[in-house]
Amino acid sequence: MDSVNATVEKLRVQCLSRGASGIQGLARFFRRLDQDGSRSLDAGELQRGLAELGLVLDKAEAEGVCRRWDRDSSGTLDLEEFLRALRAREAIIAAAFAKLDRSGDGVVTVDDLRGVYSGRAHPKVRSGEWTEEEVLRRFLDNFDSSEKDGQVTLAEFQDYYCGVSASVDTDEEFVAMMTSAWRL
Numbered sequence: 001m002d003s004v005n006a007t008v009e010k011l012r013v014q015c016l017s018r019g020a021s022g023i024q025g026l027a028r029f030f031r032r033l034d035q036d037g038s039r040s041l042d043a044g045e046l047q048r049g050l051a052e053l054g055l056v057l058d059k060a061e062a063e064g065v066c067r068r069w070d071r072d073s074s075g076t077l078d079l080e081e082f083l084r085a086l087r088a089r090e091a092i093i094a095a096a097f098a099k100l101d102r103s104g105d106g107v108v109t110v111d112d113l114r115g116v117y118s119g120r121a122h123p124k125v126r127s128g129e130w131t132e133e134e135v136l137r138r139f140l141d142n143f144d145s146s147e148k149d150g151q152v153t154l155a156e157f158q159d160y161y162c163g164v165s166a167s168v169d170t171d172e173e174f175v176a177m178m179t180s181a182w183r184l
Helices: 003-017 019-033 043-052 059-068 079-100 110-114 132-141 154-165 171-182
Strands: none
Touching (some): 043 059
16 A cells, blocks of 8 residues: 555544544544635645644655645645545445444344345354354444444444455455445
8 A cells, every 4th residue: 555545544544433523524624724715735734734633744645645636736635535535435334334224223233134134044053053143143243342232333333344444455445345245
């Protein structure tokens, strides 16, 4: 992964760790940094702003991030393009969660999973060792926080995929992986 992608991924992880409001908060923060109203930031503005958020970049890294989203060769980062790139992974994670949340109540339970997946073909169900309910519960536990309560919120689902996301180099690979895994 090149340094620009690594920097963007650090920022994305930081946003996802703040839950659904992370990128929205970053958008407001960037707009506040945009003193001249140009809807873009130069490398210095970006570097200072990210340092305030705890993500320290050297000058070359800040310039690289700006170049990546510089639409008009002005040497500045286009805020909308940059935020759109950060949202790409967040959107596919939300789509996967929505597929699982059959009831639409913002919480995935075993009952929701039953409407989407069957555990009947699992080897331990076939052998009689587990019930289908146990298979679905154990599957759900993968996404649940350390306190396994049988309910997975969007924030918990995002936390899980935050870790997965860090090991996937590009947005395209991450979206393809999520699309395939969740049949989106």
